[in-house]
Amino acid sequence: MSTHTPPRLPATTHLRELADRLWETVAAGDEYTATDLVLRALDDGIDPESVLLDVIAAVQGKVGEEWAANRISVAQEHAATSINERAVAALTLHPAARTSPYRGRITVACVDGEWHALPARLVAEVLKLRGWQVDYLGAQVPAPHLISHLHITKADAVALSSSIATRLPTAHAAITACQAVGVPVLVGGAAFGPGGRYAELLGAQAWAPDARTAADRLAQGPLPRPQVGHQQIDDLPHLADQEYTMVVRSRDSLVRTVFSALEAAFPAMRAYDDMQRERTAEDLAHIVEFLATALYLGDEELFTWFISWTAQILQARGVPAQSLPPALDLFARELKDFPRAARTLQRGMDALTTDHPTAGTPA
The missing domain is CATH 1.10.490.20 (Phycocyanins)
Incomplete structure (x- = not known):
């Protein structure tokens, strides 16, 4: 009898296989199997952050690609997104994903009019895993409500998400409002363009292309504090x-x-x-x-x-x-x-x- 132990698959290969299996269940509308896959992966010791970003987020990206190619309908896209959101919720309840905050406090929200909430939710959950106390406010948060929340919580920073470019004027207003009360802003999402080209234009303190990069940036140290009462030079003279x-x-x-x-x-x-x-x-x-x-x-x-x-x-x-x-x-x-x-x-x-x-x- 051979005592040879077959080599284990590289972690990246296993994650790709898991993402493929999750896509099959999501495409079939099978939320129970989808959440079971996620929970079993955590039981097997796979890092929760990897499950969030390399599996669930990867599947959500494929959902968007399939819709754009007209291989799934709007209704199917919504259903698939809903299952992915339930998978995230299931993951957060698993013991492997429970952490005690030891860093600062972050508010995560979508700009007003932005209803693609899953990217912001992924950022929120990754930050929790990294030790932050996170206030996740969800989709379509009007700036006045966001500012009221900041007054109450005294957050160290705000992470604003937007996927739709037409929400950028609203995002600009939210960024300016946060800075007016002394809270720095990190922005992310497809709306801010390739390389985050519109983040700097609209005055954000930082930009991140994804949840992992956002968490890495915040771990490097505090974002620069805006000067309260300082009137910014108009960068949009046109x-x-x-x-x-x-x-x-x-x-x-x-x-x-x-x-x-x-x-x-x-x-x-x-x-x-x-x-x-x-x-x-x-x-x-x-x-x-x-x-x-x-x-x-x-x-x-x-x-x-x-x-x-x-x-x-x-x-x-x-x-x-x-x-x-x-x-x-x-x-x-x-x-x-x-x-x-x-x-x-x-x-x-x-x-x-x-x-x-x-x-x-x-x-």
Whole structure:
């Protein structure tokens, strides 16, 4: 009989296999098996932080990819996210994940209007594992409520999460409000752009691309304290032209006008059912929202990224990308007296021509 002991799989391999198994159960809508997998992994001695970030977070990333590719529906995406949230909740109750705080106190919250709460929840749980006392406030936290909480808890820092770029003006207001009461801010989430390019622009003390990096940064030492009462230099001088404000205020009328013009130009739209009309109006509203955010940040690349991404999403759903240029052209006509807006819209049309050559081809 052989006494040879087979070599153990590397930890990373085991984690990938565990993530694959969790994805299968999440995709099947089997929350009980999903939570059992997580709990058994902890029973087997796998580090809770690795289960959170290398397994659950990895599966959630795949959920987003599958939705973008139109391989799962919005309802399935919501169901999968809900199961992952339950898996996180189950993990926090396991003895292996229970820690006593010995560091400082951190408030973790999503900015107002941001309903993607799972990334913030992952940050909160990792910080707890690292010894922080964490106040997790969840999704869509209005700035006044956040500030009231800070007055009560005397937190050492705030970790703000946002996944949707159109929430960045609101994030800026929250960052400024926290700093006004002397609390430094660490931000994270896809909204802040590649490399966190918008974090510095909006005045955050620090940025982290993920929960592990956020915890590592906070472990290095306290974030620099903002100077209470110190008026920051205006880093967004382009807002003086009021284009952002005017576009935001006229969003509804812009959507109605462009929708009517598209209907006149493309008679087939008149046969749309209520759901198709609603979806078209939503798509037009998203264009205005990203245009406004690009104007706020003074960054045309944000808008061109959104337009190219939208074309990919539409094509994955069998909608030709050529439906976008007419809408952008109509918005440009309505905003012809707004130079930055018109230039940004033109950049969007140029991006479609470059990234999606058939987008300008008539149907």
